[in-house]
Amino acid sequence: MTVTYLHDKFINIILKCQQLRKPISILIALSGGKDSLCLIKLVEDFNYLYKYFNNIEYIYIDHQWRNDSKKNIKHLLNYTNITNNHTYVYQIHTIHMSESTIRKIRYQIILQHAIKNKIQIIFTGHNQTDQLETFLLNLIRGTGLEGLSSLPLIRQIKYYIQIIRPLVKMNIGDILWFCHKFNLPIWSDKTNFYYSNYRNRIRYELLPYLKAYFCPKIEYNIINFLNVSSVENEYVKQNAIKLYINSRHTYYIAINYKIIKDQHLALKRRILYLFFYYNFNKCLNHNILNQLIKYIHIKHQRKIKIVWEQLKINIYKNWIYIQ
Structure with a gap:
């Protein structure tokens, strides 16, 4: 097996995930493009060396937006069948x-x-370029700190399920090189070139444009900003969760x-x-x-009621509660 610098990078990322304890079951979300094929190859090679994963499953969600979606599925299945792991395909019928x-x-x-299948880890193929694009999209839409760091390396979904994005530390150029290096059968998705898509x-x-006319290192600078923001956002989030747990009522909403x-x-x-x-x-x-923040600072207030989306929000005697 040929080991490249992307293999080394992937191995370092996975082994640093503190809650990754073998044996473990993983689910790999696929799109059929270069990121998916790169992720499959890296996972299979990693498991060949370290035997971490006792069960590997692949999942593909067909949006049925493209007229070649069935051919894409067949192409993907031809490749995943080589791994001898189960592949699941779901279709969204409302297009x-x-x-x-x-x-x-x-x-x-x-x-x-x-x-349903008691999977502990979900892998997605989001890369560093996806992280940059998501940041700019959310920034344009007017997001807060949480939205700016919306593609972290690790995200805890439930107490036993994590989403890990191991390619988020790899840029699109490295991934393309990797796919060409191992002759991975990339499916060309023509919708990636539709300019109607933001x-x-x-x-x-x-x-x-930003790279050419403002800063050649714009991608590097944004990634640094996202890394710093992610750490600070996590600090605020953890403290907010602790305070929320301490302030909520034992029985009532x-x-x-x-x-x-x-x-x-x-x-x-x-x-x-x-x-x-x-x-x-x-x-x-x-x-x-x-309004809520304003009202909780009013001293000796009478009972205040706010109606919002069929919820009756009451503010009275140190409590915010819902009827």
Whole structure:
């Protein structure tokens, strides 16, 4: 087996994952492109050397957006069959949906499959270029710190399931070189060149423009910024979770705002977001958030009621609760 510098990089990334204890079951989410083939090769070679994974499964979600999707599936299966591991294909039959909606459905399917089959680790093929593009997309849409670092190396989904993106430390040039080095059968996806897609315009127009006219090291600088932001965001997140646990009511859907009102604004915002997202799967909007923060600082207040998306939010006697 030929070992390249990408093999070494991949091995270092995987062995540094603290909760990775063998033997372990993994699920690899595939797209059929160069990233997927590179990830398959790296995982199979890694397992040949270290025998970490007692079960490897592949999963492909067919959006049915392209008229060649069935041929793409067949092409992918021809390659994954060589590994002697199981490959699962799911189809999304409602095709007229936005990219963000499809992304949510795709992750739901992958997670449900992992839970059903008792998978501990989910690998995705997101690379460093995907991380840059996601950052710029979210920045343009007006995201906060959480959105800027939305493609971390490791993300804990449930107490026993992690998503790991081992290629996020590798750029697209290295991945292309790797695929050519081992003659991996890359499927050419023509939708990657449609400029109606924002991500493609960022990849082929915005990033080259910024590199040519503003800073040749723009990609390197953004990655450094994302690494720093990810660490700081994780610190804020962990502290917000601790405060949320301490402030929530034991039995009712309520939090004691007396515990959080003297905390930093960043923590108050996170805790209120957590409260509504955890209990109602709703993302609190800025107007309601600002109202809540304003009201919890009013002394000797009467009972206040805010109606938002069919929720009756009450603020009274140190408590924010829902009727």
